[in-house]
Amino acid sequence: MRFATDATVGKLGRHLRSAGFDTLCQHQSRRGNFFETIDGERVILTRTRLVKLRFKRRPLVFIRDNDPYRQMIQVVHELKLGWCDLNLFSRCLECNEAIRPVDRATVAGRVPAYVWQYHHTFHACAKCGRIYWAGSHHDRMIQRLLAIFKQKDGETHEC
Numbered sequence: 736m737r738f739a740t741d742a743t744v745g746k747l748g749r750h751l752r753s754a755g756f757d758t759l760c761q762h763q764s765r766r767g768n769f770f771e772t773i774d775g776e777r778v779i780l781t782r783t784r785l786v787k788l789r790f791k792r793r794p795l796v797f798i799r800d801n802d803p804y805r806q807m808i809q810v811v812h813e814l815k816l817g818w819c820d821l822n823l824f825s826r827c828l829e830c831n832e833a834i835r836p837v838d839r840a841t842v843a844g845r846v847p848a849y850v851w852q853y854h855h856t857f858h859a860c861a862k863c864g865r866i867y868w869a870g871s872h873h874d875r876m877i878q879r880l881l882a883i884f885k886q887k888d889g890e891t892h893e894c
């Protein structure tokens with residue numbers, strides 16, 4: 736499942752990218768007519784009533800809550816997403832590209848020294864060059880997602 740967010744739900748867009756979903760964000764687009772130019776299969780996520788009315792024939796979730804975590808819960812429930820739909824930390828948070836494993840030696844000097852010392856696996860975005868590793872934000876994100884899916888399914892199944 737792929738998504739498109741408007742500027743009212745930018746943080747939700749980053750959460751969805753963390754979870755591995757292909758997500759285009761309006762605030763990163765230079766086009767004024769963002770939703771018209773993207774493919775119609777993408778699920779539009781918005782808090783704007785005007786967008787909801789205008790694109791009522793497109794797949795769309797009208798987001799009710801102001802909190803990105805609760806927004807994520809709504810998306811998971813309404814679209815019946817399962818734990819197996821996720822592909823955690825597989826996508827660049829900045830530009831939505833898939834990230835790829837890179838050799839540890841190639842990131843020396845490009846990440847803080849303590850990070851290089853304590854981490855052995857790194858990924859990089861081919862588009863923007865940003866380097867990713869499993870930091871504490873990974874653990875927090877996993878805990879939050881697990882909580883969402885446990886709430887939904889009672890338990891989280893292995894994929």
Ligand SMILES: [Zn+2]
Pocket residue numbers: 827828829830831832860861862863864865
């Ligand atoms: Zn990138």
